[in-house]
Amino acid sequence: MSSFEITQTLVDSVVKISQEAGDRIMEIYAKDFDIYEKNDASPLTEADLAAHLHILESLNRISDIPVLSEESSDISWETRKSWNRYWLVDPLDGTKEFIKKNGEFTVNIALIEYGEPTLGVVHAPVLETTYVGWVGVEAYKLHKGSRETISTKPHQSSDVWQVVGSRSHQSPEINKVLSALGGENKLIAMGSSLKLCCVADGTAHVYPRVGPTSEWDTAAAHAVVLAAGGKVTVLNVDKPLDPDASPLRYNQKESVLNPFFMVIS
Numbered sequence: 001m002s003s004f005e006i007t008q009t010l011v012d013s014v015v016k017i018s019q020e021a022g023d024r025i026m027e028i029y030a031k032d033f034d035i036y037e038k039n040d041a042s043p044l045t046e047a048d049l050a051a052h053l054h055i056l057e058s059l060n061r062i063s064d065i066p067v068l069s070e071e072s073s074d075i076s077w078e079t080r081k082s083w084n085r086y087w088l089v090d091p092l093d094g095t096k097e098f099i100k101k102n103g104e105f106t107v108n109i110a111l112i113e114y115g116e117p118t119l120g121v122v123h124a125p126v127l128e129t130t131y132v133g134w135v136g137v138e139a140y141k142l143h144k145g146s147r148e149t150i151s152t153k154p155h156q157s158s159d160v161w162q163v164v165g166s167r168s169h170q171s172p173e174i175n176k177v178l179s180a181l182g183g184e185n186k187l188i189a190m191g192s193s194l195k196l197c198c199v200a201d202g203t204a205h206v207y208p209r210v211g212p213t214s215e216w217d218t219a220a221a222h223a224v225v226l227a228a229g230g231k232v233t234v235l236n237v238d239k240p241l242d243p244d245a246s247p248l249r250y251n252q253k254e255s256v257l258n259p260f261f262m263v264i265s
């Protein structure tokens with residue numbers, strides 16, 4: 001048994017790394033994208049890679065835990081399947097939102113232990129907001145120097161369902177989920193892992209995902225949801241509120257694709 005423990009120092013380091021990666025992204029985001037069209041490198045690739053390299057180097061400096069990032073995801077299953085603990089990173093989630101310049105993109109760093117997220121940091125550079133989930137300990141949001149504890153807001157029978165969904169990847173099956181919820185609902189469109197954070201901080205009751213995502217898209221924000229009192233489970237579109245649905249897990253199979261899932265307050 002290893003004696004690894006998450007500490008406040010580790011959490012603070014991961015927050016700092018995510019914010020520094022966000023600063024690198026912002027240097028590119030602030031430029032005029034048109035100038036890139038003459039060159040080979042797209043602004044997206046450049047921002048993604050700059051964030052990835054910074055996160056990789058920094059995580060390697062603070063720990064000897066392996067890293068799986070969307071930008072270095074060619075690590076074989078043979079190697080990965082022996083990992084009980086690893087960092088799971090999406091350096092720039094919400095690439096469509098980055099290109100559209102609507103600010104709804106995030107830097108995502110999660111710690112996965114035995115298939116479950118135990119720590120997650122989601123940083124939205126344009127919004128100047130960082131969500132932190134230390135599972136079993138606390139969930140909070142940092143915004144322009146202030147720190148606010150966050151928790152989910154469970155749906156009450158008289159509430160209109162506040163449902164958050166993808167801005168850029170929709171699926172007609174969402175209507176099945178909405179009708180299975182029953183009652184009235186209001187759909188809020190949002191890019192990236194910010195949708196899970198909306199459930200974590202009580203802005204939304206649910207986020208049903210009826211479309212493909214990869215494990216790095218959800219891991220960090222999944223930790224924020226768990227730490228804030230919510231759940232992320234495998235979705236049955238006909239029974240979205242199934243109390244026996246299995247939790248979403250990580251590194252259990254060769255494919256890094258998630259099943260359809262439900263995030264609930």
Ligand SMILES: Nc1ncnc2c1ncn2[C@@H]1O[C@H](COP(=O)(O)O)[C@@H](OP(=O)(O)O)[C@H]1O
Pocket residue numbers: 090092093094095096165166167168169190191192193212213214217
């Ligand atoms: N066909 C597909 N296969 C795998 N992942 C997909 C996908 N379409 C969208 N995604 C994932 O959904 C994420 C965006 O989510 P959303 O639509 O909720 O903003 C993308 O993250 P990236 O932007 O990092 O590529 C991408 O990983």
Ligand SMILES: [Mg+2]
Pocket residue numbers: 090092093094216217
């Ligand atoms: Mg992504």
